[in-house]
Amino acid sequence: MFGTWLALHRRGILGINARNRDYIMPRNPRRHYPLVDNKLSTKHLAIEAGIAVPTLYGVIESEYDLRRLDALLASHPGFVIKPSRGAGGAGVLVIDSCRKALFVKADGRVLSHHEVAYHTANILSGIYSLGGVPDQAMIEYRVRPNPIFDAVSYLGVPDIRLLVYRGMPVLAMVRLPTRQSDGKANLHQGAVGVGVKIATGRTTTGVWQNRAVSEHPDFGLPLAGLEIPNWPQLLELGARCFELTGLGFLGVDIVLDQTLGPLLLELNARPGLGIQIANRTGLRGRLAAIDALGALPETPSARVALTCALFPD
Amino acid sequence: MRRLSAVVIWALIFAGLGLTLMYLKITRLAVPLVPSALATVWDVEARVGFEGRGSAAKIRLALPQSPRGFSFIGEDFVSRGYGLAVGKGDGDLRRAVWTIRHANGGQALYYRLKAYPGRVEGTGQVRIRQPPAPEVPQFTEPLASAVGAVLSHVREQSADAMTFTTLLFAMLNTADDENVKVIRESVTTEAWPDLVIRLLAAEHIPSRVVYGLSLGGDFADRELTPWLEVHTGERWQGFNPDTGEEGYPANFLPWIYGHRDVVEATGVDRIRVTFAAARSPMTRLGIARKVENALDTGLLSLSLTDLPVRTQNVYRVLLMVPLGAFVIVLLRMVVGIPTFGTFMPVLVALAFRETRLMVGIPLFLLVVSTGLGIRSALTHLRLLLVPRLASVLVIVIGVMLAISLLSAALGIEQGLSIALFPMVILTMTIERMSIVWEERGPGASVREFMGSLGVAIAAYFVMTEEHLMYLMFVFPELLLVVLALCLLFGAYTGYRLSEILRFRDLTRP
Known part of the structure; x- marks a missing residue:
């Protein structure tokens, strides 16, 4: 046990306690949390800054608003309903298409209008929100993922998680939905995370259920060697989120849309640490390397260039 | 590093204050460290x-x-x-x-x-x-010469007041000396100590x-x-x-x-x-x-025993709650056991205190599993959150009542203690558990529930430890020590034991 402890320490693995106390508390001022905890304000903020996001179709704010739901959905064959304060992908409902009066989920199961309305009402009552406070339901564009990950994702939309420290992307991973995660790209729910080299945008090794893996658990295909398109553009998008939120230790979730390119999905002020397993790399060393630099460049593009130079592998 | 040392300083101040008060009570007031002596x-x-x-x-x-x-x-x-x-x-x-x-x-x-x-x-x-120094008394003859002889004899052999006194007594108790006889016969038994005092005074011994x-x-x-x-x-x-x-x-x-x-x-x-x-x-x-x-003695004399007995008993329990909270700090920060709600296990442990563990655990499991079953039935009714929570609360109390009535009818006294469970906490536990169940599957839900129960049991053992209860009641200043420990663990940035398990694959080269 103690041997493992020392080995982890030597490899610079960041633990939850250290993440919270040494990085989140000093780098993420509490007053900026609402910007990221509420996806609606994140979205408004991003639109203002000119960052691409999935189009917002509408917001249901109250039980009374639910009457508008049918009209709102009628004009969009595919959409996503999500709680604006949800955590960990909870309460996200992805509708692929509309067949007669029924909605078809990503996995092919169908839902009636009633069921969709009930789900929305649950969101409003705060069942998925942090602390159970009443919430709003966001209805937005259903992303058509770039086919590059089609072979290694089970339904759902894979996304790319960047860990951005003081505006510098330090670690990255692709999160691929699995059968177990029910199409959700969240590691806690069973998605597989694949490490991505910051400098090249090429995938390396994976993590699934906290174990190091190198093949997709559902398909048995190798995870390494995939080239993520638009990588520099994607890194810069992540770097810009620092100015957007003022949060120094930030998880940035980005989806690659087939036609629209990288879209900012959501931000996380308490990013998970499984990304270290996916990359087989401890965070401490990289964070310390950045802190050792002193002042960092002002522009996102300069920071991205610096990151790529700093972490070539 | 700077922030860490500030925490350590505060922790030392609080711990020092608490332990000093305790030390003063032990030494100056002889407050015992063990009960019932x-x-x-x-x-x-x-x-x-x-x-x-x-x-x-x-x-x-x-x-x-x-x-x-x-x-x-x-x-x-x-x-x-x-x-x-x-x-x-x-x-x-x-x-x-x-x-x-x-x-x-x-x-x-x-x-x-x-x-x-x-x-x-x-x-x-x-x-x-x-x-x-006493006044040198005047003796009358024939006593004076007898006294003079005895004193000079003793003086020659003695070194200080102590030896002089000892030797004087030794001399006075030897009956064969003529001078001693004169002295002894000069007074009554009651006046004897007085005479000795005068003899010593003649030698300037008070x-x-x-x-x-x-x-x-x-x-x-x-x-x-x-x-x-x-x-x-x-x-x-x-x-x-x-x-x-x-x-x-x-x-x-x-x-x-x-x-x-x-x-x-x-x-x-x-x-x-x-x-x-x-x-x-x-x-x-x-x-x-x-x-x-x-x-x-001012601060030291403030004691819980000054309170009315009923209030004392409340504090006997309340003073144990920080220790239960500290157990949770340890198990969450250092071990990394997941629990439903931060302090839910402490409240359950408080209930166990009243029901005893052997009765408490089965009752707790019974209520939670019944509630969970009914909660899943409510899912089909598609109720909104707050009314649904209220419904679960009503059902929880109903289940508790049923258990009490049933056990009363069967003559099982222990069943009655179910009423001591914090029903709101039970309701929230059931709700959280059913949501985790739906979102992450029964495995995660049961795991988290067992984690909570395990932490509650650990907290129960700490909170019912007789000696700890005694110490907390008699030395409430130990709260400062608990506070100091909480501060220290608030600055603990080491790995959790669960993380050692989680990141174990990263130790391979």
Whole structure:
């Protein structure tokens, strides 16, 4: 046990306690949390800054608003309903298409209008929100993922998680939905995370259920060697989120849309640490390397260039 | 690093404060570290009996003054109809003065003292001052020459006051010496200690008679015993005035020093003081409390035992809650066990305290599983959150009631204690559990539930530990130590044990 402890320490693995106390508390001022905890304000903020996001179709704010739901959905064959304060992908409902009066989920199961309305009402009552406070339901564009990950994702939309420290992307991973995660790209729910080299945008090794893996658990295909398109553009998008939120230790979730390119999905002020397993790399060393630099460049593009130079592998 | 040291400094301040208070209580007030230690306390009673003449009367009783070897933990006076004043009289003598306008017939006044035969520091000991050298007495012939011979003989052999006294007694107790015989026959038995004092005074050695009680067994109707004390230059040393043996009688409680009457009175006849003593057991804590009261040492004397018993019992429980919270800190921060809600396990542990663990766990499981079943049935009704929570709450209380009624009917007394469970906490647990169940599957849900239950059981064992309960109640300043520990763990940035498991694949090269 103690041997493992020392080995982890030597490899610079960041633990939850250290993440919270040494990085989140000093780098993420509490007053900026609402910007990221509420996806609606994140979205408004991003639109203002000119960052691409999935189009917002509408917001249901109250039980009374639910009457508008049918009209709102009628004009969009595919959409996503999500709680604006949800955590960990909870309460996200992805509708692929509309067949007669029924909605078809990503996995092919169908839902009636009633069921969709009930789900929305649950969101409003705060069942998925942090602390159970009443919430709003966001209805937005259903992303058509770039086919590059089609072979290694089970339904759902894979996304790319960047860990951005003081505006510098330090670690990255692709999160691929699995059968177990029910199409959700969240590691806690069973998605597989694949490490991505910051400098090249090429995938390396994976993590699934906290174990190091190198093949997709559902398909048995190798995870390494995939080239993520638009990588520099994607890194810069992540770097810009620092100015957007003022949060120094930030998880940035980005989806690659087939036609629209990288879209900012959501931000996380308490990013998970499984990304270290996916990359087989401890965070401490990289964070310390950045802190050792002193002042960092002002522009996102300069920071991205610096990151790529700093972490070539 | 700077932030860490600030935490450490605060933690040290709090811990230091708490431990210092505790240390002071232990040393100065003799508050014991272990509960239920019983000590013997002496109840000493002085009875002043007299006959009134029908006129104004004034009775003055000399009171003892915290002698060494004893702590006075309480005194009271029984003096019906008499005015009473307690104060310093001439010199250091403490006196009780009873007065009355008309004293008629046989009367009795009482002074009662609780004395603990053990020293408690700070109980106002008599300051030991170097007494002035006594006046050299003048002896008349033929005594003078006998005294002179004996003293010069002893003087030659002795080195200091102590050896002089010892040798003098040895000499006085050898009957064959002519001079000794002259001295011995010159006074009555009662006046003998006085003569010894005069002999010592001739040698400039201060000495005095002390009247006191030897507390052996229970007794009544006893008078004070005279004893001799010689000042050896550093302290007063007791001697048996008759045999010259060094030391004091067992459990000697000095009452009055020197040639003063224990009781003085005007306007009464046939006054007599008698003493009685009885042993009574008392907890050491009780003694410490009494001493505290007698001392009134400010902050230290604040104690939970001053509160009404009912409130005391509440605090007995409440003071254990921080310890339960600390268990949660340990298990979450260092071990990394997931729980439903931060302090839910503490509240469940509090319920277990009342129900006992063996009964509490099955009842807890019963209520939660029943509630969970009904909650999943409610899912199909598609109820909104708050009414649904309220419904689960109603059902939880219903289940609790059913268990109580059933167990009452079956004569199982333990089932009744279900009512002690915090039902709102149970409701929230059921709700959280069912949501985790739906979102992350039964595995995660049961795992988190077992985590909560395990933490609750650990907290239960800590919170019901007898010795810890005693310590927290008697030394509530230990809260500061718990606070210090919480501060320290608030700055703990090491791995959790669960993370060692989680990241184990990263240790491979």
